[in-house]
Amino acid sequence: MHKSLLVFTFGFFCGLNLYSQSQEYNLSEEDRLYTKVENVKILTTRGEMLSLSQMYVREPFVLALVFTRCIGVCSPLISNFKEKISELNPKEKFKILVVSFDTADTKADLDNYAKLFNLNQNENWVFATTGQIPELIESVGFHPEWDSSRRQFEHDALLVGINGNGYIVKKLIGIRNIRAVESMIKEISNEFVISYPLPHNNSILSCFTYDPITGKKKPKFGLFLLLVPAIGTVILLVIISRQKKKKISENY
Amino acid sequence: MNISLKRITSTWIITILLLFFTAIILGITMRFNQGKVISIDDGKFYGIMTTHGMTMIAIWAVAGMVGVHYLLSRYINVGAGLSKFAFIMTVIGVAMFYVTTFIGHFHAGWTFLYPLPFKNSFAWESWATPMFFWSLTVLGVGWLVWSVGLLVAIFKKYSFSQTFAWQHLTKKDPEVQTPPLVLISAISLVGIVLCLLTAVVILVLSFAEIYSDGKFVNDPLLMKNLIYFFGHTIANESLYLGLGIVYELMPEISGRPKFKTTWYVALGWNFTLLFVLTAYFHHLYMDFVQPLGLQMFGQFASYFASIPSAVVTIISIIVLLYGHRIKWTITNLLFFIGITGWIIGGVGALIDSTISNNIFLHNTLWVPAHFHTYNALGNVLLILGFFTWVANEFSGSQTDPMRKLKLALLIIGGFGFVLMFYCGGAESVPRRYSVYPAEFTRAALFASAAAWFAIIYLLGMSLIFVDIFKKCIRVYSSSHSDSSVA
Numbered sequence: 001m002h003k004s005l006l007v008f009t010f011g012f013f014c015g016l017n018l019y020s021q022s023q024e025y026n027l028s029e030e031d032r033l034y035t036k037v038e039n040v041k042i043l044t045t046r047g048e049m050l051s052l053s054q055m056y057v058r059e060p061f062v063l064a065l066v067f068t069r070c071i072g073v074c075s076p077l078i079s080n081f082k083e084k085i086s087e088l089n090p091k092e093k094f095k096i097l098v099v100s101f102d103t104a105d106t107k108a109d110l111d112n113y114a115k116l117f118n119l120n121q122n123e124n125w126v127f128a129t130t131g132q133i134p135e136l137i138e139s140v141g142f143h144p145e146w147d148s149s150r151r152q153f154e155h156d157a158l159l160v161g162i163n164g165n166g167y168i169v170k171k172l173i174g175i176r177n178i179r180a181v182e183s184m185i186k187e188i189s190n191e192f193v194i195s196y197p198l199p200h201n202n203s204i205l206s207c208f209t210y211d212p213i214t215g216k217k218k219p220k221f222g223l224f225l226l227l228v229p230a231i232g233t234v235i236l237l238v239i240i241s242r243q244k245k246k247k248i249s250e251n252y
Numbered sequence: 253m254n255i256s257l258k259r260i261t262s263t264w265i266i267t268i269l270l271l272f273f274t275a276i277i278l279g280i281t282m283r284f285n286q287g288k289v290i291s292i293d294d295g296k297f298y299g300i301m302t303t304h305g306m307t308m309i310a311i312w313a314v315a316g317m318v319g320v321h322y323l324l325s326r327y328i329n330v331g332a333g334l335s336k337f338a339f340i341m342t343v344i345g346v347a348m349f350y351v352t353t354f355i356g357h358f359h360a361g362w363t364f365l366y367p368l369p370f371k372n373s374f375a376w377e378s379w380a381t382p383m384f385f386w387s388l389t390v391l392g393v394g395w396l397v398w399s400v401g402l403l404v405a406i407f408k409k410y411s412f413s414q415t416f417a418w419q420h421l422t423k424k425d426p427e428v429q430t431p432p433l434v435l436i437s438a439i440s441l442v443g444i445v446l447c448l449l450t451a452v453v454i455l456v457l458s459f460a461e462i463y464s465d466g467k468f469v470n471d472p473l474l475m476k477n478l479i480y481f482f483g484h485t486i487a488n489e490s491l492y493l494g495l496g497i498v499y500e501l502m503p504e505i506s507g508r509p510k511f512k513t514t515w516y517v518a519l520g521w522n523f524t525l526l527f528v529l530t531a532y533f534h535h536l537y538m539d540f541v542q543p544l545g546l547q548m549f550g551q552f553a554s555y556f557a558s559i560p561s562a563v564v565t566i567i568s569i570i571v572l573l574y575g576h577r578i579k580w581t582i583t584n585l586l587f588f589i590g591i592t593g594w595i596i597g598g599v600g601a602l603i604d605s606t607i608s609n610n611i612f613l614h615n616t617l618w619v620p621a622h623f624h625t626y627n628a629l630g631n632v633l634l635i636l637g638f639f640t641w642v643a644n645e646f647s648g649s650q651t652d653p654m655r656k657l658k659l660a661l662l663i664i665g666g667f668g669f670v671l672m673f674y675c676g677g678a679e680s681v682p683r684r685y686s687v688y689p690a691e692f693t694r695a696a697l698f699a700s701a702a703a704w705f706a707i708i709y710l711l712g713m714s715l716i717f718v719d720i721f722k723k724c725i726r727v728y729s730s731s732h733s734d735s736s737v738a
Contacts, residue, residue, distance in 0.1 A: 202466070
């Protein structure tokens with residue numbers, strides 16, 4: 001009993017910690033935002049040699065940077081993104097471009113990697129290598145570091161949303177929820193993405209309560225404050241005009 | 253006319269015009285920076301932008317008050333004390349405000365939209381935000397006392413319904429006639445009092461956040477509603493004060509019978525008060541949390557607010573001028589051009605307030621385009637008309653040297669200046685950028701051209717100022733109260 005309580009408590013606080021971390025606003029997601037992605041050449045697993053501009057003029061795309069030897073976050077990043085896309089089933093037309101940032105990766109490695117996720121036949125997914133890795137990762141603000149002891153790269157799980165003009169319009173760092181993925185797809189498709197700071201706990205005078213899950217809002221006490229100046233003015237006018245009446249009666 | 257009122261009016265005029273020159277020079281500096289003719293750092297640019305915007309809004313609101321105060325003394329008993337008190341408070345408030353921007357480097361814009369003034373850990377001095385709000389408090393107290401004082405003076409002579417000319421709605425020729433100046437002044441003063449009471453709420457909420465050490469935090473949507481109600485309404489009421497002056501002086505100067513309040517004048521202006529108070533919702537179209545009903549109401553209120561005042565004024569001016577020999581002076585020419593600028597700017601505003609257009613024009617240069625049109629070429633010219641007229645009154649001199657040159661400089665400079673804003677807006681160039689992104693290939697060209705046009709406008713304004721200044725200072729050497737000096 002005590003053991004299970006201990007495990008539950010530990011799990012609860014770990015979960016809380018993870019939750020609070022996921023709520024943190026990561027400034028690096030703004031790095032290179034609204035700048036153009038470098039127009040590098042890529043070699044796809046289907047054997048096509050393309051430049052990124054050739055890709056984005058056809059359709060916007062989400063760029064995922066991975067390496068096939070990764071024993072860390074690369075596979076969860078791809079599988080989670082695939083799952084979220086499947087759940088969303090978006091109406092927007094876009095591609096997902098998975099590019100290796102490891103010079104050791106070959107076209108065959110990427111092909112095998114695509115097969116791991118059962119994506120090698122999926123037209124919306126493009127797996128590729130490039131000979132211009134430094135230019136590409138610099139232009140999107142991605143900074144992997146080689147750890148020679150582990151023979152692994154230390155890197156962020158990064159998805160970069162690129163619109164039809166080649167601009168980076170959204171970056172997601174880490175494994176993110178379905179709403180974040182949805183907003184990225186809307187951003188690259190030039191659709192309006194609503195965002196609003198939720199009322200602070202210390203903010204007792206908000207106009208509305210807003211539920212971000214349902215999108216519903218209800219009026220709140222703060223709304224009354226908008227009427228206070230109008231009520232004040234009416235009272236003031238009544239007082240002034242009454243004084244006038246008093247004066248007339250005194251005069252007469 | 254009370255000599256004390258003449259002197260304080262003269263002091264106001266000289267002060268307003270000096271501040272106006274300062275603000276124009278700051279504006280020209282911004283446009284040259286955007287045009288890449290000069291280079292100033294972003295902090296300084298936004299400090300200049302804040303100072304420019306706040307100065308312009310403040311001086312042209314009080315300029316209208318100065319005008320109606322002076323002219324209302326023809327109909328009601330109103331002394332110079334209120335105006336003097338407001339002047340002292342304005343000088344103190346403006347001085348405090350300039351300290352916050354020039355020494356404290358405060359640069360959250362004249363709209364000081366929440367929470368920007370509170371995000372100052374690195375951008376400006378920590379004392380600058382509270383001092384900015386204290387400067388607004390000083391200005392607000394001065395103007396609130398002045399506005400309420402004028403309303404009290406009006407209500408001493410006219411009853412509530414007479415003040416708002418309701419007797420004209422039911423009778424063609426009522427026993428008590430409400431002069432258009434009294435009606436329009438009262439409508440505008442009620443709006444200004446409402447704005448200033450809103451400013452009190454904004455200031456209380458802001459001070460609560462500043463002095464509660466983070467225990468009390470404001471709601472951005474509530475603050476945005478309050479700030480735009482205050483800002484949008486006071487800018488419009490200032491214009492209406494200018495129109496009140498035109499109603500009073502235009503016929504007199506043009507050698508035509510005085511305007512009378514009719515049922516449609518009374519109805520139009522009463523509706524204007526009602527609708528102008530709710531038109532501000534068009535500033536919040538991008539705030540999706542605002543209920544859709546309020547957004548739609550904002551669009552229709554914007555239409556309805558402009559129609560009564562604009563249509564009534566246009567009809568009145570056409571009836572006054574059409575088919576009659578008019579004695580044109582610089583004053584009624586300034587009134588006429590000012591009305592034209594107000595209408596052009598108003599049409600630009602209506603285009604922007606339409607939701608389907610606002611999606612494209614929101615926060616582009618279209619916004620400064622229309623508000624500069626109805627201010628620099630509308631309200632400013634209306635008030636300047638009053639200044640030239642009252643300066644002649646003070647001096648007894650009707651001389652009007654270089655009239656054509658002055659007007660040519662104002663028209664070429666003014667319309668050229670706003671045209672560059674409209675061109676930028678049509679190309680979706682964003683407003684409030686210190687330097688434009690390279691994608692806007694012609695934005696810098698428009699900006700530098702606008703700065704040169706503004707210099708032409710400034711030259712015209714300088715010629716007018718010299719004439720007004722020479723005439724106004726004569727009032728200080730006069731001891732007579734009922735006649736002009738010369």
